[in-house]
Amino acid sequence: MVPIQLFNTILLPLFFSLGALAGVLIVSKNRKTMWFCIGLFLISIIILSGLLILQEPDNTRNKLIRFFIYFIINIVVTWHIIKQVWKEKVVDRKVIVGLIAGYISLGFVGFYLFVAIDLLYVDAFTGVYIHQDLDLKHLNDGLLYYSFITLLTIGYGDIVPAIPIAQKATILIGLIGQFYVTIVTAIIVTKYINYSILNMDK
Numbered sequence: 001m002v003p004i005q006l007f008n009t010i011l012l013p014l015f016f017s018l019g020a021l022a023g024v025l026i027v028s029k030n031r032k033t034m035w036f037c038i039g040l041f042l043i044s045i046i047i048l049s050g051l052l053i054l055q056e057p058d059n060t061r062n063k064l065i066r067f068f069i070y071f072i073i074n075i076v077v078t079w080h081i082i083k084q085v086w087k088e089k090v091v092d093r094k095v096i097v098g099l100i101a102g103y104i105s106l107g108f109v110g111f112y113l114f115v116a117i118d119l120l121y122v123d124a125f126t127g128v129y130i131h132q133d134l135d136l137k138h139l140n141d142g143l144l145y146y147s148f149i150t151l152l153t154i155g156y157g158d159i160v161p162a163i164p165i166a167q168k169a170t171i172l173i174g175l176i177g178q179f180y181v182t183i184v185t186a187i188i189v190t191k192y193i194n195y196s197i198l199n200m201d202k
Contacts, residue, residue: 033080037073044069064119071112078105082184091192099188103151103180110147110173111140117166118143124166127159151177 028034044066085098118124125146146159150173161167 030080033076037076040069040073064116067112067116067119071109071116074105074109074112078102078109081105082180085188086184088188089191091188091195095188099185102184103177106173106176106180107144107148107151110151110169110176111144113169113173114143114147114166115140117169121163121165124161124163125159126162127157147173150174153177 081098081102085095085102088095088098114125125143127142127146142159149156149159150170153174161170
């Protein structure tokens, strides 16, 4: 078992940084975007390294800076995934995987948004899995779960946005999830059907 303090201060930021680095590879075709993401990634590594060298506590300000960086990188990567899927003329396995990856990435965008709100406003979310006595790992688990439940518009009600900004963010993520399914997925399915019909005619 990994100690909670080690997980919160070293492993969790490291995993987020590796995820951001993987995102940079996705946008590598666009040089400007790639260097922008690399710059943000390096800033997050510098902040993490500085905390480890100086042995300073990971305060709210540092967490906010890191989460803001991950949030921006995730938005850029998600946008590029969806744009690549949208532009494809021929729908094959890669496009289907891209479609799924885009939806999952939207869930992570919601997660970063909810975490940023929760760091800025105490008790922004209330419920079974969310209360201030929890450590960062369990709080993040709860908000990640909440993000995907909201994106899928399931809404069990076990986690509730308690302040107006959290409520507006929840509405936004719910709408994005619906728009993705009804617009992007529908267009890809239509392209797939048209492509299949053309192949049958040949």
